[in-house]
Amino acid sequence: MNYSEFLKMIPEAFLVLALILVFIGDFCLNKSERKNAVLSKLAAALLVVVGVVTTSVTPESAFGGIYASSAAINVMKVILAFGTLIVMIMAQPWVEKTHRLAGEFYMLLISTLLGMFMMMSSGSFLLFFLGLETASVPLACMVAFDRHRKDSAEGAAKYILVATFSSGVMLFGISFIYAATGTLYFDDVANVVTGSPLCIMGLTFFFSGLGFKISLVPFHFWTADTYQGAPTPVTGYLSVISKGAAAITLCTILMKAFGPMVEYWNYLLYIVIVLSITLANLFAIRQSELKRFMAFSSISQAGYIMLAVVGNGQLGVAALTYYVLVYIVANMAVFTVINVVEHNNGGRTDMAAYNGFYQTNPKLSFLMTLALFSLAGIPPFAGMFSKFFVFMAGVQNGDPMAYIVVFIALVNTVVSLYYYLLIVKAMYITKTDTPLPTFKSDNGTKIALALCTAGIALFGVVSCVYEWIAAAGL
């Protein structure tokens, strides 16, 4: 075996290094009072290093094509590392509480990220599946991290059960594809894949497996309970990073391996997108628990993300990556606020807790408003740009069906605006006798919110962010 091949997987190699360093750090500082502070700074610094390194490496393939990275994938890796960094920073107040387990949390976080990196840059179904599992299993541990809370364990149980089941379905699909084409490498599959029933079956099963990770509609049942049960930072992580990684993977595999079958998976996508966006929006309207609410909101956002893949066009990858980036900052801003409110409010996350929030905490509620506007796609915030680009990508092939799907998605933006405005209304307009007391945010929250808000404000108006992504995407 040629060990120098490992050097071609530089982002992954650095992540493993980071993992080891955090482990050593945790081990050495086990008795120290300052363990938390040191570990969090160490982990954050390591992630920054990973991000910087990833921007500078040229993508290569290794191990005979089983590992195949590309410029677009590397951009996505940087974005996900950035998102994970935000999660890490905003998790501060919560990590403080679970003092003894800080090290474990950072290790789990980094190892799921490692799994996602592998999944994204896989060149064959084998490595892809390996990466997927590496990403899923630590996530279940993270969901169950609040050991004193029953619903945390319940969420984790649901997550792991559905994950196992969908992995099984996906393996089934992959074996069909293997049977039909005789290979597991994406490029080879693309050469021989046809519209035969066996391939269609394989594609469908495979699709449903990833649909679970992205929580698209027929595969979304775990989402609400898991999001509600998980500790808030983990919910944030699930909703943006895990979803973004799975989305880009699905996008590349559909385009690379199933490129010739585009007319089959296009219809699959149309149905799934319309269902995801519409149903999730309708459910979201009725939620009064903010984390459940965000769960349904994230399902509908997943529908918008997949809109970029429709039509297999060249704008797709860039639009998707950009959407994920903007979605990360907006959604993480919301979760950061939820998290800090939860910790100053005895664990309440229902919407009524936010009544009159503006009177007592004007800054936080203003930032929350910006984030919600961005999620709803209101300019001049970044969300509007990313939505518009996704719609552009969706109709780029001029397929009349695509126009109809985009139209349905557009109508749904109005519905989503309605429920996002409900929160804004609670914060600004609804009067209450017992608003939340004024509190000071900790430093972690402040930094995370500053990063997110800068992203929300600038990623849209400053066009070079999109151009950077688009340059890699082509």
Added chain:
Amino acid sequence: MLLGLWLSKSLNQVRGVMVTGASCLLALSIWLTIYFIQERAAGNTAEMLLTYSTPWFKPLNIAYSVGVDGISVVMLLLSSIIVFTGTFASWQLKPLTKEYFLWFTLLSTGVFGFFISTDLFTMFMFYEVALIPMYLLIGVWGSGRKEYSAMKLTLMLMGGSALLILGLLGIYYFNGLYSGEYTFELTTIAANHVIPGHIQNIFFPFIFIGFGVLGALFPFHTWSPDGHASAPTAVSMLHAGVLMKLGGYGCFRVAMYLLPEAAQDLSWIFLILTTISVVYGALSACVQTDLKYINAYSSVSHCGLVLFALLMMSQTAVTGAVLQMLSHGLMTALFFALIGMIYGRTHTRDIRELAGLMKIMPFLAVGYVIAGLANLGLPGFSGFIAEMTIFVGSFGAHPMSGDPNASFRMVATIIACMSIVVTAVYILRVVGKILYGEVENKHFLELTDATWDERVAVICLIFCVAGLGSFPFWVSDIISPAAGTILESIGVM
């Protein structure tokens, strides 16, 4: 030409900054108008003046490009007048003053940006920027059923913009497909003029209705009365005065300019709808008892007239439409300002409870009479000029020269003309009821007349209304050539 952007400087300060900002804005628009007239006089016949364009999202062919022609110049002038007076009208607004002006400024930034953009994407972005602050402005500082109205208004307008996105994407891709040049640039798309008729017919309704929602096109006008009634004074002024004009401007500049064949094919449907808005709006205003509702329905009627005239597609009618936008903008702003001031004192807007205001607050009452007379189209005020031009233009739009639609247009014009009579009915009814007669509520006798800041706003608006009515030609000379150029490109002239 960073008119839209520089206003954002005055974000975090309060009254002083707001007045300075608004005055600068006004001065700048006046300068712009004068400059524009000079350029035209000097024989510069380019379609757009003061153009500036810079690529924004290169891979998607999106550019930030701005420029003005005659129509946008007068719209900018109108907007800056309304912003200026609106600032004074909300002088005494109490809770959360800073936030109020912040959103107010964002709203006006959107409006200015919209009028100067010549790139579809930029235009659309500013359009949405102008919409969303409304939710908070009405929801937080409004009165009455404010939460309901704010939500209804926002959702209906965003629904309109959802239609709009689809229409814009359609234009972008089909223009690119047939001309090989993918661009969002308005003038380029119009010059290419390659989108086939049947495809235009698909996308025209999306864009026209999308903008029409904001222009209070029947049956999409229902947000407007509720919204206006609940909004705080200055927001009503800006909204009825300027935002509703965005709809008319967009219909003309995007829908008709870029999809000319469809505009001619489908104009009959929309002519029927606009005729209904004109008459229905006027009739509804007759039966309302809330001052703001009366005025809101009157706005529906007048804005319907704008769309009506645009669809007639003759130079005179289109000039009249723009004049009507101007005149209606000023009048409605005046009306809402006065209503706001009266409401601020009496705490009721129900005309059954108000009477004899002439004795109590003569200044406001006289202002109200003037606004009313201008609204019903008395010669000497702007309303007369605008409506006259519209009806002359649309009646003679297509003489008997073989146009099968001529008689249809005539009938529509006659029906729309009837709204003038109805307007007179509701205006005079209100004026008679609230201003004259015995003061029923003794408590009202203690109320005071207008303060200085309110007088500034009112006098300024009356001055503009009368000025436009007495000297309309310098304005119509700016508008008319621009309208002519666009109509030529549509191919009806």
